[in-house]
Amino acid sequence: MPAxxxxxxxxxxxxxxxxxxxxxxxxxxSAFPLKVFYGVLPAxxxxxxxxxxGVSARNFSKAVDRNRIKRLLREAYRLNKTxxxxxxxxxxxxxxxFILYVGKEKPEFATLNEMMPLVLQxxxxxxxxx
RNA sequence: CUACAAACCCGAGCUAUCGCUCCGUGUAAGCGGGGAGGAAAGUCCGGACAGUAUAGAGCAACCCACCGGUUAAGCGCCGGCUCUUGGCUAAGCCAAGACGAGAAAGUGCCACAGAAAAUAACUACUUCCGAUGCAAAUCGGGAGAAAAGGUGAAAAUGUGAGGUAAAAGCUCACGGUCCCGGAAGGUAACUUUCGGGAUGGGUAAACCUUGGGUACUGUAAUGCCAUGUAUAGGACUGUUUGAGGGCGGCUCGUUCGAGGUCCAGGGUAGGCAGCAAGAUCACGUCAGUAAUGGCGGGGCCAGAUAAAUGAUAGUUUAGAAACAGAAUCCGGCUUAUGAGGUUUGUAGUUUU
RNA sequence: CGGGACGUAGCGCAGCCCGGUAGCGCACACGUCUGGGGGGCGUGGGGUCGCAAGUUCAAAUCUUGUCGUCCCGA
Numbered sequence: 001m002p003a004x005x006x007x008x009x010x011x012x013x014x015x016x017x018x019x020x021x022x023x024x025x026x027x028x029x030s031a032f033p034l035k036v037f038y039g040v041l042p043a044x045x046x047x048x049x050x051x052x053x054g055v056s057a058r059n060f061s062k063a064v065d066r067n068r069i070k071r072l073l074r075e076a077y078r079l080n081k082t083x084x085x086x087x088x089x090x091x092x093x094x095x096x097x098f099i100l101y102v103g104k105e106k107p108e109f110a111t112l113n114e115m116m117p118l119v120l121q122x123x124x125x126x127x128x129x130x
Numbered sequence: 131c132u133a134c135a136a137a138c139c140c141g142a143g144c145u146a147u148c149g150c151u152c153c154g155u156g157u158a159a160g161c162g163g164g165g166a167g168g169a170a171a172g173u174c175c176g177g178a179c180a181g182u183a184u185a186g187a188g189c190a191a192c193c194c195a196c197c198g199g200u201u202a203a204g205c206g207c208c209g210g211c212u213c214u215u216g217g218c219u220a221a222g223c224c225a226a227g228a229c230g231a232g233a234a235a236g237u238g239c240c241a242c243a244g245a246a247a248a249u250a251a252c253u254a255c256u257u258c259c260g261a262u263g264c265a266a267a268u269c270g271g272g273a274g275a276a277a278a279g280g281u282g283a284a285a286a287u288g289u290g291a292g293g294u295a296a297a298a299g300c301u302c303a304c305g306g307u308c309c310c311g312g313a314a315g316g317u318a319a320c321u322u323u324c325g326g327g328a329u330g331g332g333u334a335a336a337c338c339u340u341g342g343g344u345a346c347u348g349u350a351a352u353g354c355c356a357u358g359u360a361u362a363g364g365a366c367u368g369u370u371u372g373a374g375g376g377c378g379g380c381u382c383g384u385u386c387g388a389g390g391u392c393c394a395g396g397g398u399a400g401g402c403a404g405c406a407a408g409a410u411c412a413c414g415u416c417a418g419u420a421a422u423g424g425c426g427g428g429g430c431c432a433g434a435u436a437a438a439u440g441a442u443a444g445u446u447u448a449g450a451a452a453c454a455g456a457a458u459c460c461g462g463c464u465u466a467u468g469a470g471g472u473u474u475g476u477a478g479u480u481u482u
Numbered sequence: 483c484g485g486g487a488c489g490u491a492g493c494g495c496a497g498c499c500c501g502g503u504a505g506c507g508c509a510c511a512c513g514u515c516u517g518g519g520g521g522g523c524g525u526g527g528g529g530u531c532g533c534a535a536g537u538u539c540a541a542a543u544c545u546u547g548u549c550g551u552c553c554c555g556a
Contacts, residue, residue: 005148012436016399019436052436063171064454071150071440078149079441098436109441 007078013052013096022098029126031119033103034112038123041094048088051077051097059104069101072109076116083117087124095127 013019018039026039041050053073055066077099088095099119101107 007149009151016436020399054436062454067455068440070436075149075441113441 005078007051007074007081010047011050013050013098018050018096019052019098022096026096026098027126029119029122030102031115031122033101033107034115034119035100035102036119036123037098037100038127039096041096047094048085049081049095049097051081051099053077053099053101055101059102060106065106069107072107072112073099073101075109076112079113080116080120084120084124088127091128093127097123 013022018041022037022039026037028035028037030036041047053070055069055073057066060066060069084095084097
């Protein structure tokens with residue numbers, strides 16, 4: 001098991017190929033203002049979950065705002081990811097996840113920290129069905 | 131003292147917990163250290179670096195445009211010159227700006243108004259001829275003439291005198307502007323001055339002319355390693371009757387030359403170098419009016435590849451709230467910017 | 483990282499090259515035709531020409547800077 005609240009390089013979704021697959025073929029669940037794309041990781045991956053975060057440049061034209069939102073998303077994911085990890089571990093599954101912020105207002109950390117567990121619960125439910 | 135405007139400076143600090151990225155060390159856990167900006171932005175100039183090219187001629191295209199300095203370079207910066215505008219008040223000084231070669235090579239344009247907007251004759255003026263008339267004068271035709279005239283952004287070099295039928299730089303004097311030649315000062319632009327000549331409206335951010343200059347492409351460049359597919363299908367075209375490519379865009383010319391173009395489909399989309407010690411940073415000192423440069427000892431100061439600086443709590447300050455996030459790197463320019471500070475200017479109030 | 487185009491009335495566009503009057507369609511207001519609506523016809527209002535500076539007698543138009551929007555290539 002990795003450290004409880006870590007979010008380092010290995011846990012990030014980095015492969016351009018996987019990202020393309022995720023957006024073209026992957027499924028998604030959403031809980032406004034968050035939207036999560038998910039898919040299955042190749043079997044040889046060592047990590048249980050690889051996750052990425054993103055914001056649309058269309059909604060936030062300034063790089064400072066996008067960086068800020070991505071930092072908040074990473075922070076929220078880092079603090080709430082334990083449930084997802086445990087669930088996947090129990091089901092012997094490995095998932096690729098991409099969390100997208102689709103709102104148009106700059107968020108507060110507190111609201112993101114509330115929404116993140118909700119959307120992750122939805123995600124766990126959706127993965128359990130498939 | 132208050133308010134406003136402009137320029138410049140500055141662009142929060144500390145503690146705890148949980149995290150991110152790079153480097154060092156370590157088998158590992160961990161430990162230690164570095165970690166966004168003055169604009170990192172716009173991409174407007176200039177370079178470094180890299181690849182390709184580096185026979186030639188003509189044409190085209192683009193850029194620059196007072197002088198000197200500075201620099202790796204520049205359409206930057208510094209200093210000066212000239213002009214324009216404003217102020218003080220005046221033969222000067224101060225401030226700001228200049229896309230600051232040429233309108234005396236040519237072409238074009240100058241609305242409205244006005245006779246006329248660039249080979250000026252409409253009115254008025256002078257004169258000659260003819261007609262009418264006793265005459266004054268009127269009418270018609272020709273010539274002279276830019277001195278007077280409303281207009282307009284702009285009207286043919288200004289004032290005075292002579293001159294004439296009436297006039298006119300037609301002539302003269304003093305000026306304005308321009309050209310040529312000389313002298314003095316200045317590195318130069320240029321300034322002052324002497325002599326001679328000319329008198330030509332504006333516009334080149336209209337075409338253009340003159341002088342000078344310009345290889346192209348950009349770090350997703352480029353070099354290397356690895357993985358993988360179809361030694362792979364169709365159509366058209368070509369192999370000395372030369373397809374296609376290189377030589378800056380075109381033409382000529384020259385050279386390489388056996389493949390080239392399109393359609394459909396398949397695969398890869400890891401990694402390493404480039405990549406961060408440099409036209410470097412701050413300090414001191416010297417040279418220079420300054421920009422800037424020399425010297426001295428000292429420091430090492432982001433380096434990712436979905437892309438690192440954050441979250442929470444406390445605290446200091448007056449309430450952490452501005453503009454804003456490196457992506458090859460530098461030098462400039464431009465634009466954005468809260469609070470506070472400094473300086474300058476404007477306005478108002480109070481006191482003397 | 484590099485390249486290009488566009489900002490004109492509420493909306494969509496012309497005018498810009500080659501400077502002097504800002505125009506077209508829809509929409510809007512009023513009138514009229516109709517018993518009324520729709521529709522037709524007529525009249526009218528409405529524009530800091532994105533912003534700033536400059537050139538010029540004069541700028542939507544030319545030049546420079548700047549802001550915004552959109553597109554393209556790798």
